[in-house]
Amino acid sequence: ETASSRPLRVDNLTVRFGGITALSAVSFDIAPGTVHALIGPNGAGKSTCINVLGGAYRATEGAVHYGEHKLTDLRPHRIADLGVARTFQNISLSLELTVEDNLLTGRHRLMRGGVLGAGLRLPGTRREEREHRAQVGRVAELLGIEHLLQREVHTLSYGDRKRVELGRALCAEPTLLLLDEPVAGMNHGESQDMAATIAAVQRELGISILLVEHDMPFVMGLAERITVLDFGKCIADGTPDEVRRDPEVVRAYLGT
Numbered sequence: 001e002t003a004s005s006r007p008l009r010v011d012n013l014t015v016r017f018g019g020i021t022a023l024s025a026v027s028f029d030i031a032p033g034t035v036h037a038l039i040g041p042n043g044a045g046k047s048t049c050i051n052v053l054g055g056a057y058r059a060t061e062g063a064v065h066y067g068e069h070k071l072t073d074l075r076p077h078r079i080a081d082l083g084v085a086r087t088f089q090n091i092s093l094s095l096e097l098t099v100e101d102n103l104l105t106g107r108h109r110l111m112r113g114g115v116l117g118a119g120l121r122l123p124g125t126r127r128e129e130r131e132h133r134a135q136v137g138r139v140a141e142l143l144g145i146e147h148l149l150q151r152e153v154h155t156l157s158y159g160d161r162k163r164v165e166l167g168r169a170l171c172a173e174p175t176l177l178l179l180d181e182p183v184a185g186m187n188h189g190e191s192q193d194m195a196a197t198i199a200a201v202q203r204e205l206g207i208s209i210l211l212v213e214h215d216m217p218f219v220m221g222l223a224e225r226i227t228v229l230d231f232g233k234c235i236a237d238g239t240p241d242e243v244r245r246d247p248e249v250v251r252a253y254l255g256t
């Protein structure tokens, strides 16, 4: 089993918070190297699903497997070590740090000497630091933000911050990338740029992507398969064409 050949299997996943059922027996598979979208209205359970996959939330019932690894038994840092990286619906960058330093934090799990070693300039860490900066540069180039590397994040536009948030996840060299609403709050032009960027990332790196979005037209051109959630339940699963024509999706999701 190589990392990039692992399928993700979500099997009967249920998550309850007290009296609230955020996810109710949800199942779907992501084939290796594909983009899978998880869509649904606000409160449908999309972020909860990402939080379980990344280990931040516990499953109440059901399981998630990544290849042979049962993610629902693992702590977040072990899941990260398996090559799972995520972005946050609400951007979680350090505003006072430069773009480059924010991207470097994405590489922490790959730093042999650890962050402490890099800070203390231990022998051997100079070369390692150069390699990390080179890798950060490659990610910045892929995302078209290399001209912003020395800027502090608080000086950036919202759209550029969303790119840096994506970049930080990519700096961890993931095999499975979880994107929580990458175009939320963007205007149409910025959304289209982001769609092209995500498509380029997928083509270039061949990784698996779980794309969580509220915006249905946005995922149509990107995802090979789509799972539709409504009130925590899976109401449809299929290709974009199948989902678009599904009467229950039209009724429940589009509200028409």
Ligand code: ADP
Binding pocket: 017, 020, 021, 022, 040, 041, 042, 043, 044, 045, 046, 047, 048, 049
């Ligand atoms: P979405 O991302 O699709 O908008 P969420 O997964 O954020 O939906 O939320 C699904 C439901 O679970 C909502 O009713 C939300 O209030 C609830 N929920 C999510 N996280 C928590 C939490 N940590 N504690 C309590 N309720 C939560």
Ligand code: MG
Binding pocket: 046, 047, 048, 089
């Ligand atoms: Mg959400």
